[in-house]
Amino acid sequence: MMIPGYSGGKSVTVESTFATFVADMAMQSSICSHLGAAANSFCPKCEVTKGEVAVGTKRNKEKTVETRKKIALEKTVTGMKKLQTVTGIKGDENPILNLSFDPHENIPTGILHVIHLGVTKQLLSVMSKNDRKSLLQLYIKDLCPKLGNKFVDYLGSRQGKDFKSFIQIAPFAAKFSGQPQSIFKATLKLAKLHKVLCAGGPIEVPAQDYVSAALEVGSVLATPKLHALLHMAKDQDQHGPLIMLNEDKFESSHKHIREGLFKQNNLARGRDTARAQYKRLLLQHLMTGGFVPDIRNNSWRQAGDCVLQGQDALQILNGTTVKKQTFPKLTMADRDERGKLIVNNKTSTYNCIKTSDGDTIRKNEAFVANGVVKVFIRGLKSGEDETIEIREVISRGVSQTLGVDKFILGRNEKLTMPNNIKKIHTLCACDLNGCTVGTFTSTTKLEQQEVEVKNLKVKHRTSIIYINDFKAM
Numbered sequence: 001m002m003i004p005g006y007s008g009g010k011s012v013t014v015e016s017t018f019a020t021f022v023a024d025m026a027m028q029s030s031i032c033s034h035l036g037a038a039a040n041s042f043c044p045k046c047e048v049t050k051g052e053v054a055v056g057t058k059r060n061k062e063k064t065v066e067t068r069k070k071i072a073l074e075k076t077v078t079g080m081k082k083l084q085t086v087t088g089i090k091g092d093e094n095p096i097l098n099l100s101f102d103p104h105e106n107i108p109t110g111i112l113h114v115i116h117l118g119v120t121k122q123l124l125s126v127m128s129k130n131d132r133k134s135l136l137q138l139y140i141k142d143l144c145p146k147l148g149n150k151f152v153d154y155l156g157s158r159q160g161k162d163f164k165s166f167i168q169i170a171p172f173a174a175k176f177s178g179q180p181q182s183i184f185k186a187t188l189k190l191a192k193l194h195k196v197l198c199a200g201g202p203i204e205v206p207a208q209d210y211v212s213a214a215l216e217v218g219s220v221l222a223t224p225k226l227h228a229l230l231h232m233a234k235d236q237d238q239h240g241p242l243i244m245l246n247e248d249k250f251e252s253s254h255k256h257i258r259e260g261l262f263k264q265n266n267l268a269r270g271r272d273t274a275r276a277q278y279k280r281l282l283l284q285h286l287m288t289g290g291f292v293p294d295i296r297n298n299s300w301r302q303a304g305d306c307v308l309q310g311q312d313a314l315q316i317l318n319g320t321t322v323k324k325q326t327f328p329k330l331t332m333a334d335r336d337e338r339g340k341l342i343v344n345n346k347t348s349t350y351n352c353i354k355t356s357d358g359d360t361i362r363k364n365e366a367f368v369a370n371g372v373v374k375v376f377i378r379g380l381k382s383g384e385d386e387t388i389e390i391r392e393v394i395s396r397g398v399s400q401t402l403g404v405d406k407f408i409l410g411r412n413e414k415l416t417m418p419n420n421i422k423k424i425h426t427l428c429a430c431d432l433n434g435c436t437v438g439t440f441t442s443t444t445k446l447e448q449q450e451v452e453v454k455n456l457k458v459k460h461r462t463s464i465i466y467i468n469d470f471k472a473m
Contacts, residue, residue, distance in 0.1 A: 006291040006300040020106050022245050024113040025228065032103045033064055033094045037224040041088030045104055045231050051219075053211060053227050059104040064089055065097055108235035109228050112247040115194060116160040118225030119214070120167055123190065126220060127174065127183055128152045134456065135177040138437065142458045143169040143427055149455075160248065167194045168470050169427070171402055176430045186213040186221075188402070191470035197232075198472035200241030204233035256280060347382040359423040364462050366407070366426040369418040375409055375426075375465065379417070386417045399429075405467040406432070425468040433461045 003014045021031060025044075029036040034044040041049055048056040067083075071091035074080040084090055096103055127136055137152045144165050151158065151166070166173075170187040179187075190213075193206040207229045214221040236242050260276040261269070286292065289308055291300040302308075352362045353376060361367050366375050373396075377389040394410040406429055428435065436459045441452050 004293070006293075011300070018101075020108060020239060020245070021103070022110065022247055022250055023107060024110055024247065025224065028103075028107050031094075031096055031107065032059070033068060033090055033092065033097065035084065035088050035090050039088045040085055042224045043088075043227060043231075044107075047088070048227065051222060053215065053222050053230070055227075055230050061097055061102040061104060064104065068094075068097075106238075108239045108242055108245055109232045110245070110247045111197065111242055112160045112251065114225050114228045114232070115197065116163040116167075119210070119221070119223075119229065120163045120170075120190065121155060121158075122221055122223060122225065123183070123186055123214070123217070124152070124163070124166065124170075125155060126217060127179055127187075128155070130180070132177045132179055135437070136173060136179070138456045138458065139173045139176045139430075140166065140169070143172055160251075164194075164472075167191055168468065168472060171470065172427060172466065172468075175402065182213070182216045184401075186210065186217050189213040193229075195470055195472045198243050200236075200243060202233070203236060207232055347380055350379040350381070352376075353379055353388065353417075353421075355421050355423055357422065361421070361423050364426075364428070364460075364465075366424040366465065366467075367421045368424060369421045373407060373424065375407075375462075377412060380414070387414050388417055389414050399466065402466065404469045407465050407467070409463055409465065425471040426465045427468055428460045428462050429464040429466045430458065430460070432464045435460050 003016055005012050005014045021028070023031065025037055028034075029044045032044040036042070041047060043056070044059065046056040046058050048054070067087050067089045068091050071080055071083050071089070074083060080091065127133075133152060137149065140147055140151050141149045147162060147165060151162070167190060171184065171191050174184040174187040189206070189210040193203060193210050196206050197203050211226060211229055214226055232242060239245060257273060257277065260273055263276075264272045282292075286303045287307060289302065291302050293299075294301045352360050354360060355367070361376050363377060364375060366373055368374075373393045375391040375393070377391060379386070379388045381387075389412055391409040391412055393407045395408045397406050397408070398404070399406050407426075437456055438459050439454050440457050441454055443450050444453050445451075
């Protein structure tokens with residue numbers, strides 16, 4: 001496609017092309033003229049039937065075009081549907097098949113819908129259906145507080161970022177809550193696969209390992225999403241690291257479409273939505289310094305300075321919040337009769353410290369200072385003197401079941417605040433420390449009445465910690 005444009009002070013012509021589509025499984029099937037994951041032949045990349053997980057015979061554009069012609073030549077509706085069911089191909093018009101682009105081979109498998117919203121969600125659904133559900137929910141909240149205490153109960157309303165957070169603590173949650181060995185093994189393989197995938201490393205072996213572990217859990221996990229994992233290694237070899245083709249940034253733009261849906265009379269939704277998106281993208285183009293053609297003068301024009309300098313409006317247009325600059329309140333310093341400052345030598349404590357990278361280290365979290373691992377307890381400040389209370393690591397080992405490093409902690413010590421520190425992602429080794437689960441009572445309001453609710457809580461005895469090697473970027 002040839003598009004007129006303006007660059008370097010002169011008119012130019014831009015030739016647009018594309019190498020691939022970023023799509024979920026449903027849209028990928030639609031582009032390939034495939035019936036979708038619910039069909040008997042469910043994969044748009046190869047020929048397999050329901051219940052099969054191994055990769056089958058590769059599909060290609062030429063065979064799909066030939067199948068569509070056969071479907072069109074069928075004289076009865078019954079014969080047409082039977083052919084579609086057997087082949088998994090539908091006979092609708094598809095202009096993409098007229099191009100040199102082969103959609104079966106050149107559309108990569110997406111991480112968001114296959115990993116986060118796919119196999120992870122399915123595995124977690126199996127984990128929540130046994131008698132260890134309450135303990136599983138307790139340890140998920142303890143290991144990753146932002147997931148809340150109802151994460152397992154409302155899996156259908158969770159976003160991909162929530163399942164991404166869960167993957168990184170899944171082996172620990174499965175082990176601490178006493179999940180069956182097959183499920184624990186599956187969470188371990190999935191966490192390793194996810195870390196390699198986010199780092200852009202080779203995933204053929206980790207993907208096959210997880211598929212084997214998932215099948216040991218049961219046939220309930222033998223789904224189209226599990227099969228799609230086996231296509232990821234080839235997709236990454238062809239398109240590069242799949243993390244660079246993640247669907248997250250495209251999914252986040254859906255909010256602009258949803259906002260427009262509520263500002264219509266619903267008489268022509270498709271037309272009105274497309275027109276609203278066109279106007280928004282044109283406005284964004286103008287506010288970022290883009291040029292538009294001026295038909296009257298046969299030239300190209302740009303927005304004025306008053307528009308280009310409106311960065312707050314641009315941030316609102318892009319869907320980001322504008323942070324207002326706040327200034328600390330000024331207070332009068334304490335002085336003596338001669339006007340000299342009175343230094344307050346009272347000791348104050350604080351519960352977190354900041355690293356040079358901007359990470360926050362809280363109580364019982366580890367950091368590295370001068371090549372030595374330490375665990376932060378609290379900070380102490382008296383006048384201009386600043387010290388921190390830490391726990392030294394007295395020995396180091398490796399967990400045989402989790403395959404991660406473990407540190408045995410010593411007694412508390414104080415030291416001067418170090419300069420260059422780096423955070424290490426750690427968590428309490430509840431299985432080795434003998435941490436217990438207790439019940440505590442809290443008060444909440446139910447129908448305008450205060451009622452007492454009993455909740456579970458982990459009582460930690462932090463003398464041994466694990467390094468969370470499954471933490472991804």
